[in-house]
Amino acid sequence: xxxxxxxxxxxIGDFEAIExxxxxxxxxxxxxxxxxxxxxxYPLGDLCLQSSFIEHYRRFFEKLSKTIEALPVNQEIVxxxxxxxxxxxxxxxxxxxxxxxxxxxxGHPLKQIYTKRLLPNYDIFDEQKYFTAGTQPGVWSWNGxxxxxxxxxDMWASSFHKLDPAxxxxxxxxxxxxxxxxxxPFNVGKAEKRRDRARTLSHLFKAPFxxxxxxxxxxxxxxxxxxxxxxxxxxxxxxxxFAAHTLTIPLPPKTDYKPxxxxxxxxxxxxxxxxxxxxxxxxxxxxxxWDDEECHQVLEGLKFSLQDYAQKNGFxxxxxxxxxxxxxxxxxxxxxLSLASGQELEAVYxxxxxxxxxxxxxxxxxxxxxxxxxxxxxxxxxxxxxKMAFQSNFPDAFExxxxxxxxxxxxxxxxxxxxxxxxxxxxxxSNKSEIAVGYSTxxxxxVGALSLLGDLYKSEVYRLAEWINANKGELIPKGIISRAPxxxxxxxxxxEDSLPPYxxxxxxLEGILSFRYNAQGLLSLGFYEDEVKRVFxxxxxxEYKRRQFxxxxxxxxxxxxxxxxxxxxxxxxxxxx
Numbered sequence: 001x002x003x004x005x006x007x008x009x010x011x012i013g014d015f016e017a018i019e020x021x022x023x024x025x026x027x028x029x030x031x032x033x034x035x036x037x038x039x040x041x042y043p044l045g046d047l048c049l050q051s052s053f054i055e056h057y058r059r060f061f062e063k064l065s066k067t068i069e070a071l072p073v074n075q076e077i078v079x080x081x082x083x084x085x086x087x088x089x090x091x092x093x094x095x096x097x098x099x100x101x102x103x104x105x106x107g108h109p110l111k112q113i114y115t116k117r118l119l120p121n122y123d124i125f126d127e128q129k130y131f132t133a134g135t136q137p138g139v140w141s142w143n144g145x146x147x148x149x150x151x152x153x154d155m156w157a158s159s160f161h162k163l164d165p166a167x168x169x170x171x172x173x174x175x176x177x178x179x180x181x182x183x184x185p186f187n188v189g190k191a192e193k194r195r196d197r198a199r200t201l202s203h204l205f206k207a208p209f210x211x212x213x214x215x216x217x218x219x220x221x222x223x224x225x226x227x228x229x230x231x232x233x234x235x236x237x238x239x240x241x242f243a244a245h246t247l248t249i250p251l252p253p254k255t256d257y258k259p260x261x262x263x264x265x266x267x268x269x270x271x272x273x274x275x276x277x278x279x280x281x282x283x284x285x286x287x288x289x290w291d292d293e294e295c296h297q298v299l300e301g302l303k304f305s306l307q308d309y310a311q312k313n314g315f316x317x318x319x320x321x322x323x324x325x326x327x328x329x330x331x332x333x334x335x336x337l338s339l340a341s342g343q344e345l346e347a348v349y350x351x352x353x354x355x356x357x358x359x360x361x362x363x364x365x366x367x368x369x370x371x372x373x374x375x376x377x378x379x380x381x382x383x384x385x386x387k388m389a390f391q392s393n394f395p396d397a398f399e400x401x402x403x404x405x406x407x408x409x410x411x412x413x414x415x416x417x418x419x420x421x422x423x424x425x426x427x428x429x430s431n432k433s434e435i436a437v438g439y440s441t442x443x444x445x446x447v448g449a450l451s452l453l454g455d456l457y458k459s460e461v462y463r464l465a466e467w468i469n470a471n472k473g474e475l476i477p478k479g480i481i482s483r484a485p486x487x488x489x490x491x492x493x494x495x496e497d498s499l500p501p502y503x504x505x506x507x508x509l510e511g512i513l514s515f516r517y518n519a520q521g522l523l524s525l526g527f528y529e530d531e532v533k534r535v536f537x538x539x540x541x542x543e544y545k546r547r548q549f550x551x552x553x554x555x556x557x558x559x560x561x562x563x564x565x566x567x568x569x570x571x572x573x574x575x576x577x
Contacts, residue, residue, distance in 0.1 A: 001145065001251040002030035003177070005237075007225035009215040009244040011312055012041030013053065015060040022064070022079065026071065026106055030248070031142065032079035035183050035214035036116075036152045037099060039064075039083035042183040043218060048084065048097060048130055057084065065110040073107030078142055080104070082151065082181045085112055096132040101149055101181060103140070114138035116151035117165045124185065124221055124554070124563035125153075137169040140179075145251070148178040148205060155180055155197060155211075166201055175207045177251060182213045186224035186301055187557045188294050191241070198230045204260040208236070208252050215244055217308035220450075220551040220561050222301050231255050241297065242304035274557075275514035277507060283526025287459055287507045295467035298555055302452050303338035305553040309450050310343075310425055317424035321415045321445070322347040322367070322374065323488070324359025328429040329366050329480045330465050331452050335427055336370045337472065346373045348418055350411045353380055354488045358479070365477040377418075379410045386410070404489035408444025416447060425449045428550050433458040433502060435549060435560055436509045437535065438542025439495070446549055454552030455559045457506035458485070499538075500531040508535050513558050519575070540575040543568045 006025065010017050018039060025032050036042060040057060047053050061083070085098040099116040115134025119127035138149030148169045157164040169178070178201065184194065194211065202209040208231040215225040227239035227247055232255045239245050276288040290298065310316070320332045335345050349363045360376065367374035386406055390398050419426050428448025430440050432455055440446045453461060465476050485495040485502075499505055508527055511517035512535075517525070522532045543566055552561040 001143065003179075003210055003229070003249050003251060004028070004030050004032045005210060005212040005227040005229070005239065005247040005249070006032060006034050007213055007215050007227045007239050007243075007245050007247075008035060008038060009225075010041060011216075012044065012218065013047070013056065014041070015039075015056065019060065019064055019067075022081065022104070023067070025246075026068075026074075026077055026079065026104075029076040031179075032077075033179055033181060033210060033212040034079065034081040035212055036082040036181045037084065037183055038081045038181075038214070039102075041216075041218075042214065042223075043124070043221065044130070045126075049094065054086065054094070058086070061110070068104055068106060069109045071106035074105075075143065078103065078105050080113075080140075080149075080179065080181065082183070085115070097130055098134065099127065099131045099151060100134075101138070101151060113140055114149040114151070116154060118153045118156065118163055120153045123558065137165065137172055139169075139172055139175075145176040146174070148173070148175045148207070150178065150180040152180070152182040152184055155201060166204060170204050173205055173207070175205055177208045177210060178202075178205050180209070180211045182211060183223060184213050186222040186241075186297075186555065188290070188297060188555055190557075191224065191226045191297075194226075195228055195230060195235060198228070199233055200260060202230050202232050203257045206254065206257045210249070213239075215242060217305040217312075217553075219309070220305075220554050220559075222305055222554060224297075224301065232257050242300050275510045275516055277510070284504055284528075285507050285511075285525045286503060287457060287510055290460065290463055290467075292467065292471075295464055296471075298456075298464060299334065299337070299468065301555055302334050302553055306335060306338050306427070306450065306452060307340060309551075313425075313449075315423075315425040315449075316342060317344045317422050318346075318427055319415060319418055319422070319424040320345070320347050320427050321411055321429065322349050322363045323429075324349070324356075324362040324480065325483075325485060326458075326461055326465065326480055327431050327453055329362075329476050330461055330468075331427050331429045332366065332372065333370065333465075333468060333475050334452055336372060336475075337468075344424070346375065346422075346424070348415060349374060349376045350379050350414055351376065352378070352383060352407045352488070354490055354493065356488065358483070359488065362477055362480050362483075366475070366480065369475055369477070377414055379407060379414065382410050382414075383407055405441045405444060407489050408441035412441075412444045412447040427452060428454065430454060430549075431456055431458050431461050432560065433499075433506055433509060435546060435552075436513070436542075437499060437505070437538035438545050439499060439538075440545065442545050442548065446545065448550045451550050451552040454549070454561070455555045457509065458502040459506045500528075500535065504528075504531060505535065508532065509539070512536070512539060515558070536575040537572075540572050543570075 085100045087096045100112050101114040103111045103113045117134045119133050121128040140147045154165040198209045210229045212227045214223045216223045224241045226241050229236040229249045231252050278286045322328045426448045428451040431453045434440050
């Protein structure tokens with residue numbers, strides 16, 4: 001008996017492509033596993049409540065069921081797929097929506113066989129808002145074999161909800177295998193965490209564990225695939241990351257399984273409270289440094305996200321506002337490494353009164369290395385005209401932040417003017433450190449359709465740049481990596497004039513964003529009191545900027561964006577010690 005894991009890649013609601021893929025495999029013997037909510041795509045959000053979506057889905061589902069029922073009966077082929085099960089009132093309003101597994105057998109109508117029990121409701125997840133949870137463990141039999149069924153989060157326990165679907169299912173064993181249909185978002189290191197949990201469950205069930213996951217970039221949420229099968233401690237097969245793929249695995253014989261405890265394990269919600277600091281516990285603490293494999297995963301995820309976003313939204317051209325600094329250089333390099341046939345990428349350098357000659361030289365160097373067209377579009381004349389107009393009409397001083405921010409906003413206007421001319425997608429160049437403390441100009445350097453670096457702290461930007469140079473050739477000039485970071489909006493400006501050094505700032509921000517540390521907590525980690533106060537002040541007063549920021553590609557368990565929901569208006573004293 002063979003089990004086939006189909007880690008698929010489709011646009012949400014592309015029912016024609018979904019049906020075509022499904023029907024194409026129903027000629028091959030075996031148990032075909034498709035991801036959670038394969039029939040719709042994931043996540044759906046309020047789309048699953050909209051009447052137009054519901055009507056399209058119902059028509060598609062009915063047509064698919066009739067098509068499958070009309071096929072010749074074949075007892076050697078079956079598919080398990082994720083989908084939605086609606087129950088409607090007499091007025092046609094959804095009374096309940098269930099996240100379920102359907103059984104598909106040639107010559108038979110679609111049959112619901114299991115409803116997801118553990119509905120995640122943290123970070124990016126809000127399934128309890130939309131779905132009704134199942135109440136019974138999933139047991140399914142086919143051709144003399146007995147299988148346990150799970151959907152994604154069911155493989156984790158919830159101490160909060162006092163629910164452990166795995167233990168409930170194990171009590172109904174034995175099984176020949178346990179099958180998990182998932183739509184599990186990517187973050188750095190998560191693939192190994194999934195496999196570790198699956199090995200534990202394999203020992204618990206005393207059976208092989210099969211896991212299929214979807215692929216896709218849904219706005220800012222990444223799904224990496226990385227489907228697998230384990231049997232005890234052995235990994236039988238592992239799928240690629242960020243690519244549609246099918247894995248075929250014979251059902252393996254039982255192996256030696258170890259006893260497993262019955263306590264509720266740590267779940268994914270609780271893991272969000274873990275700040276990732278370095279193993280070295282010297283004070284003040286430092287951020288965890290990505291190893292080579294983590295750098296590889298991050299680069300592949302960012303490249304994939306950019307391409308998937310562009311293709312799903314009709315972009316074939318990209319433009320980056322290049323400054324001669326590290327962030328824009330890395331964003332440009334990632335975009336170049338991701339380019340597909342027929343796509344175009346250009347850079348625009350917009351010097352102002354305080355731009356150093358070195359910035360132009362370095363911008364030219366990286367564009368020559370990458371083979372990218374570079375255009376210089378100075379803002380000096382526009383800047384002086386805006387300043388003159390305001391001084392002629394308003395009595396207030398045009399200096400300080402006013403003067404700095406207008407330069408950044410002029411650049412934002414110009415890069416979007418170029419976007420309008422060419423139909424190109426503007427790639428944002430801000431990093432997570434800047435977003436956290438508001439070190440950016442609203443409607444200025446914060447503009448863009450998608451943020452590639454918004455989940456990378458500044459120190460991680462440097463780490464990824466160095467890894468790219470070591471593994472992809474010297475693409476980023478060393479002069480960019482070695483120069484001191486600066487916004488170049490005033491004379492001799494340096495980031496460290498306004499912020500603590502990034503090695504300390506990034507670790508403090510990681511502590512804050514993990515929800516674990518208040519001011520006293522950061523002081524206990526060896527950080528300096530004046531810097532802690534300054535960072536909390538900057539962090540607490542810039543929520544309005546974060547709320548209006550573009551989508552950020554999520555590569556961490558806790559990120560700004562879709563999964564980060566904090567009121568703009570609140571008592572600033574909440575962040576004090």
